[in-house]
Amino acid sequence: MTARKLSITLLVAMLAACAKPDGDEAAKKPEPAAPAAVSAPVEQPAATEDAKPAQPSLKLPGIDGKPYDLAAHRGKWVVVNFWATWCAPCLKEMPELSALDAMREHVEVVGLAYEEIEPKEIQAFLAAHPVVYPIAIVDVYDPPKDFETPRGLPMTYLIAPDGKVAKRFLGPVTAKEIESAIAAAGGPKAGA
DSSP: OOHHHHHHHHHHHHHHHHSOOOHHHHHHSOOOOOOOOOOOOTTSOOOOTTOOOSSOOOEEEBTTSOEEEGGGGTTSEEEEEEEOTTOHHHHHHHHHHHHHHHHOTTEEEEEEEESSOOHHHHHHHHHHSOOSSOEEEEOTTSOOTTSOOOSSSSEEEEEOTTSOEEEEEESOOOHHHHHHHHHHTTSOOTTO
């Protein structure tokens, strides 16, 4: 075979490899995935199909056996705190959240233990780390639908008296930061 015929044969073979597959082969090969959309900054709500409602609902059994219903606490500022027993920043903020709940009549706190743990284990943990606010265990495989699945702990939501989310905090939060967020959202100023 001459060099020219060999070159033509190789060229035809390469072009055949680049051709679109017929119907059967196309069905076997998946389409390439579309590029991922860039997510919006945390502070700005993203317009997505799984956007969370402005007035989240939350109904869970507390570890004390009493049901917790967020809607029953309308008229107050509610701090919804996702935490875990193994989370050092969570443990550090618990006494401050407990003091905030105890000292401010217009503020209530609920702790959502976001981990796989049995009620008896969490009760033993709380005996060593007591708080005055109610605690509920959240199923990590089926977290509350009206809240984002925590990307980190602690994760805290400030719910306004009208039931709407006023602010979301990712990471540790202080009572001062919560009171400042309440004041910024039109609530009473700290110490008032």
